[in-house]
Amino acid sequence: MLTHGPMTGYRLREEIGSSVGHFWQESFGQLYPTLSRLEDEGLVRRAEGEGRSSPFELTDAGREALRAWLAAEPESLSPGRNELLLQVFFGRHAPPGVLRGHLDRHRARLEAARDSYRDLERLVAAQDSPDRTYWLVTVRHGLAHVEAGLGWHAEAVALLDEEMP
Amino acid sequence: MLTHGPMTGYRLREEIGSSVGHFWQESFGQLYPTLSRLEDEGLVRRAEGEGRSSPFELTDAGREALRAWLAAEPESLSPGRNELLLQVFFGRHAPPGVLRGHLDRHRARLEAARDSYRDLERLVAAQDSPDRTYWLVTVRHGLAHVEAGLGWHAEAVALLDEEMP
DNA sequence: CCCCGCATGTAATAGGTTACATGATTGG
DNA sequence: CCAATCATGTAACCTATTACATGCGGGG
The missing domain is CATH 1.10.10.10 (Winged helix-like DNA-binding domain superfamily/Winged helix DNA-binding domain)
Structure with missing residues (x-):
């Protein structure tokens, strides 16, 4: 830095x-x-x-x-821990509606993150710096993953709704 | 468990x-x-x-x-640390070709992960268990993120190639 | 004059991994 | 009988966060 x-x-x-x-x-x-x-x-x-x-x-x-x-070769990032996914995995034992609530609040957080990434993207894209492209690539990474998360949310809700209509 | x-x-x-x-x-x-x-x-x-x-x-x-x-509300997972992204962010200072090598090896890891997720997906989809849908949703999460990573890789390479042709 | 932001650092604690130590059982 | 696997646990260590302690300088 x-x-x-x-x-x-x-x-x-x-x-x-x-x-x-x-x-x-x-x-x-x-x-x-x-x-x-x-x-x-x-x-x-x-x-x-x-x-x-x-x-x-x-x-x-x-x-x-x-x-x-x-x-040097980057430390291949460990998968880390995702408590939401753990709750989904054991979701069969959850009281009805609980999982859906977790997922929807998760979607809200993702949407907020997407907005802030978009703001950041505009900011970085607008500036004239030799670092610009590199920085943009890291922002696009964040954006790509947040959008993947939103796509997954929609799919998850659809699949789970079939299960318990 | x-x-x-x-x-x-x-x-x-x-x-x-x-x-x-x-x-x-x-x-x-x-x-x-x-x-x-x-x-x-x-x-x-x-x-x-x-x-x-x-x-x-x-x-x-x-x-x-x-x-x-x-x-209970899941611990909202912290972003964690991603050394590859850090290297990209400071990529302007890297010797030529180095970044590209990191990215390509990363892609190979993602492709391997995608394959194993697909295998797992088939395995879970085929079984007849009351947990099936829940487990499938967690696998789809992994798959969605790996695919987002592959999309990002292609974009990153394109953007960085413009920079240093 | 007092509060807030800049600035530096340490101590306690948490959280987790790795390595070590040990032993029983079983299949070849 | 010997190696691999199942099985349990502890100790050392590492990494990082949180909280605490401290002080300066400038603006209201």
């Missing part, structure tokens, strides 16, 4: 939240110790602090480490 | 892996302590052990707890 320019840890977290927040997040309890470690390893250094704070900036070694990380 | 019948902890984990494994997984280090806790709480009990092992079975209180959990 420091390729965007020198930043304090606090600022860094804001930047993370407003750009890669949909698929990556860091807490302060993680950020500050990590920054110290990176400083020890010579990958970042404290820039001249104008005012009170001391922002961090990338060193040449840091830029090199970034390139190395980009070339 | 004990609604399927009494089971040992070992068996339970196998069952988890082969049914809800795509969206939920448990390790032994988690399973055995949890079973002990559930026994203390009176939600499961050790069934008559035919042979060496002592399988667990649901108590009435356990079945009631299952219904209560099914009615």
Whole structure:
């Protein structure tokens, strides 16, 4: 994230939240110790602090480490846990109507997410930055999955309605 | 999972892996302590052990707890972390071709996952169980998301190829 | 002058995985 | 009889979140 320019840890977290927040997040309890470690390893250094704070900036070694990380095979993301799906799986034992409620509230969350992805898409598409296409691709990922979720919802409701009319 | 019948902890984990494994997984280090806790709480009990092992079975209180959990609002799943997307986001700094390699290997993994979901779908669709529809819905979820991922891959490659022809 | 936002950090805790240790049973 | 599988559990470790503690500076 420091390729965007020198930043304090606090600022860094804001930047993370407003750009890669949909698929990556860091807490302060993680950020500050990590920054110290990176400083020890010579990958970042404290820039001249104008005012009170001391922002961090990338060193040449840091830029090199970034390139190395980009070339490394990404951790194939584990499926993670999805409690809603677990409830669907055992749905036969649920009181009537309960599952439908879970699914409909899920759809509402997906629709809200779709709206915010669309806003973000417009925002990214409009800007003139060398990063533009890369960022757009990550937004399209979010959008594609949210839309898949909405399609699944419709199908799920149809299938389950047959079951218990 | 004990609604399927009494089971040992070992068996339970196998069952988890082969049914809800795509969206939920448990390790032994988690399973055995949890079973002990559930026994203390009176939600499961050790069934008559035919042979060496002592399988667990649901108590009435356990079945009631299952219904209560099914009615509870599911933990809205956190976005999680996706290292591939992070690499795409910072892709401008990557050596040429590297990103494309990551994406193509990702596609191969998705295609393999799609195949195994399709197999599973046939398997579930063919069986005659009161749980059939519920299970099918969870499989369709996996399939929908894998297919969304494949669509995204094609789009991503197209967008990035414009960028660096 | 007081509150809010910027800023840094630590401690407690949670949640989970991996590795280790152990032993019984069974099929080849 | 030996290897693989079934079976149970614990200990170490790791990763990350939450809460807590602290302080500065600027605007109302």
